[in-house]
Amino acid sequence: MELKYAEAVIRYCPNLTDPDAYSLPVATLVIAETATGYHGATAGWPSSEIAGINPMSASMLSDLPDLLKRHTREAFESSQSDVNLDYVLIELQHGLRNSLHVEEMELTRTVDIGNTDDPGEWLLNRVVNLLHEKTQAETRPDIPPLRGRRPRRAPEIRVTPGRTFWNQEPLVAATG
């Protein structure tokens, strides 16, 4: 099965007023187009695992996969019948521009995922792997601690990120 996909990394900034604050990767999103329609998958760390987070922000980020699914569905819906994966990502970036924000986007690419009719497994693996990859890359020892907050750390690898997959409704037939 050939699959077109685009992906984004969503980050959390613990202090928007600080010109030197770091934003931590907290969730990932992959959206895809196949011959059967459009699909999305998100993964996100439990908010209790995010370094430097305060209790109020933790509650706002308490279900990242569902939160991102809702925002992404809105972005899909705003594109109506003329769906373009890159447009959906740009809409999502436009809508999330504060403490939670989209900082990295990889625009549409194509991959062959083998002999399957179900893109769900590939997409879920992709979002989880991308989240692990980005999180590990951010925990370098040369990065100083956040001002006045706990040192930066990655969620423990044993922690399983939350994740979700959905078929985007209404399904719009791909034209190939």
Next chain:
Amino acid sequence: MQEKDKRTAGCWRRSVCSREPWTKARNQAGASSDHRPGEAGGFFVKSEELPGRRAYLKPLKQENGKHRAAREKIAADLAHDLGVCVPPVLLTSRTDAGTNEETHVAVSLVLYPQQWSWNQLRAQLRAGSDEKVAQLAEAALPQAAAEALAFDTWLGQWDHGDHPHNIVFGYDPGQPEDVHSFVFLDFAFSMGLDGRWNQGKFTDVERAPFPALMLDSLAPEALEKTVEAIEALPEVAIRESVERIPDTHISGADRLLIADALCSRQQQLRGPLGSLLP
């Protein structure tokens, strides 16, 4: 806002231009791309003007005649006089602007360590969330909505409809009482941008587009109080806020038009807002 930010806001209100240059900050969390039509772009900056703080510099794109930066400064200054929560703004000129980038820009102070887009908060409020942020926001909503609707109507601001992020809820978790407020951003499209106030059209005062959930929650008494405050602003103070914008950032014609229009519209708010007043 914190006491130290109130002092900064007062200082920036008295000033027009920054004394120090602003350079790109390492932290670009939330910067606008210019991928979408109508977006002028911008990026976050820092300066010796206010060490340790981040501000948003805009516009990035050069668009002759729009005077977006001037509109941001005038709106921020008038909002300060009325107690409406709009971040303080200073004007500055870039020495590092690239080709097709605007040289004469505005910097808008980021007020809160934590800010949540209206788009995100709205869903929690609709769902009746019992999260503390949603509770704080729900309590602050009636007065903030009333103040901003009166202000937006006066300025002909039409970019606060159900826009995803031009309204944010900010709070400071480092403060004992969780200092918080709604913050109203981006007045670049207000005050007759693109000729909407030309040929005397500024006398057609319509209620500003505003999020439905905010309209439903609005406090009529706070709306009345803000309308009264706008009506009571001395004409000389309104004109001074506009006329002090330097030639680098606004044309003489737009300066005159905006000053005349604001002075005319300040007494015409009760018609479009009448159904929401007590």
